[in-house]
Amino acid sequence: NAGVTQTPKFRVLKTGQSMTLLCAQDMNHEYMYWYRQDPGMGLRLIHYSVGEGTTAKGEVPDGYNVSRLKKQNFLLGLESAAPSQTSVYFCASSYSQGPTEAFFGQGTRLTVV
C-alpha cells in the first residue's frame, strides 16, 4: 500500500542547476499539491492540481513549474535552482469531494549550494 511516493528523498544542487521532483499516488485522488516547509514558516503551497491536465499557482509559485500529464503523477520542476529554494518539499493528494484528509509523501530534502 504505497500511498504517496516522492522521489528523490534527498538532493544537493548547485545554483543554476535544474531538477524535477516526482510525486506518484496510487489512491486515484483527483487533487494533488506541492508544499515546501521551512523552519518557522510552516508548509506553504507552491502549486496544485485539481485533475489530470490542470495546474494552478499556490502561495509561493515563483521559480517552480509543475505538470500533471497523468492523474497519478505530479511533477515539480526547478529550472534554475537558487539557495532560497533550499527546503523540504512535500507532495500531497486528496479526494475532490468536500474537505477530506490529505495524504503526504515522505518529503524531499533539497539543498542548493
Next chain:
Amino acid sequence: RKEVEQDPGPFNVPEGATVAFNCTYSNSASQSFFWYRQDCRKEPKLLMSVYSSGNEDGRFTAQLNRASQYISLLIRDSKLSDSATYLCVVIPYNNAGNMLTFGGGTRLMVKP
C-alpha cells in the same frame, strides 16, 4: 498577519499532564478545520478533524470557536509518544482546490 497562527512552543510537559494548544485563523469564511501531527523529519499526518460541535478521540479533544475564530486541541494524560509538532489546518469556504492552509505548528515535548 498570517492566515493561520499558532504558538510555536515548545511546550514542555511531564508525562500524564494535560496540555492545550490554540490556533487562530483570519478568514471568517473558513469552512473546515483539522489538526495534523508531524513527527521530526517525517510527513504530516491527519490527527483529527474539528467539527462545529467539538469532537473527542480518546485522549484528544478538538474544539472550534467560530465567534473568536480559533480552534483548540486538548491532550489529556500525555504520553512520551505524543511528542511531535501539531499543525493547525484550515480550508476556506468554497475552496475549489481543497487547499489546506497550515499554521506554523506547535511543538510538544513530553518528558518522563
